[in-house]
Amino acid sequence: MLLHKSLALLASLAATTTNALYFHLTDFRASDVRIPSESHALAFTISNPDAVFEQGGNNPANCTISWTTTPPTCWTPCATTDSGWGYYALLTSYSGAYNFTLQIQEYFAYRNSVLNNVSIPVVEGSGEWDCSRGGQSTQCNFRNAESSYDTGFETYYGVQKAGPICVV
Ligand SMILES: *[C@@H]1O[C@H](CO)[C@@H](O)[C@H](O)[C@H]1NC(C)=O
Ligand SMILES: *[C@@H]1O[C@H](CO)[C@@H](O)[C@H](O)[C@H]1NC(C)=O
Ligand SMILES: *[C@@H]1O[C@H](CO)[C@@H](O)[C@H](O)[C@H]1NC(C)=O
Numbered sequence: 001m002l003l004h005k006s007l008a009l010l011a012s013l014a015a016t017t018t019n020a021l022y023f024h025l026t027d028f029r030a031s032d033v034r035i036p037s038e039s040h041a042l043a044f045t046i047s048n049p050d051a052v053f054e055q056g057g058n059n060p061a062n063c064t065i066s067w068t069t070t071p072p073t074c075w076t077p078c079a080t081t082d083s084g085w086g087y088y089a090l091l092t093s094y095s096g097a098y099n100f101t102l103q104i105q106e107y108f109a110y111r112n113s114v115l116n117n118v119s120i121p122v123v124e125g126s127g128e129w130d131c132s133r134g135g136q137s138t139q140c141n142f143r144n145a146e147s148s149y150d151t152g153f154e155t156y157y158g159v160q161k162a163g164p165i166c167v168v
Pocket of ligand 2: 095123
């Protein structure tokens with residue numbers, strides 16, 4: 001009975017664990033440009049600083065999501081080409097550079113497929129997110145030297161990454 005219970009516990013730990021690893025985002029900025037014409041962009045550099053090789057490694061990458069009127073509904077790969085592995089970013093809500101929700105997934109395989117997943121609410125006036133408004137644009141970033149932000153994530157094993165993936 002005791003053995004049965006601990007096996008069940010192990011199985012549930014294998015399916016989903018919240019681990020102590022974290023994503024480190026730097027140079028995080030967002031802009032809404034109105035003049036000369038409407039355009040939007042969100043950019044950051046991401047890494048997984050404490051991850052060893054078996055956990056996908058530190059793996060730094062630059063992410064940029066840009067659009068004219070409506071944010072992409074596909075996942076943007078954080079690299080100039082999509083290798084099938086790495087970080088992907090999706091805006092799941094966007095009121096403006098001052099208020100949006102960013103979902104990030106990191107996908108790779110080591111013996112099993114691994115999906116690290118987090119949803120980050122970014123709102124002016126909560127935390128360090130800070131915006132400056134000019135006649136032509138609104139520009140936002142984190143109010144610290146590197147405009148950096150750290151976040152934990154959840155890890156899933158043996159699941160595929162979400163799609164569709166944007167063609168870059
Ligand atoms: C990210 O962009 C910066 C600035 O252009 C560049 O120095 C850096 O090498 C890039 N990093 C990666 C992992 O591509
Ligand atoms: C941010 O946007 C969300 C979703 O659109 C909305 O529910 C929320 O009230 C907004 N928060 C602020 C502070 O504007
Ligand atoms: C990743 O997180 C999002 C937002 O919390 C959630 O909707 C989604 O189901 C998660 N992905 C997996 C594979 O559970």
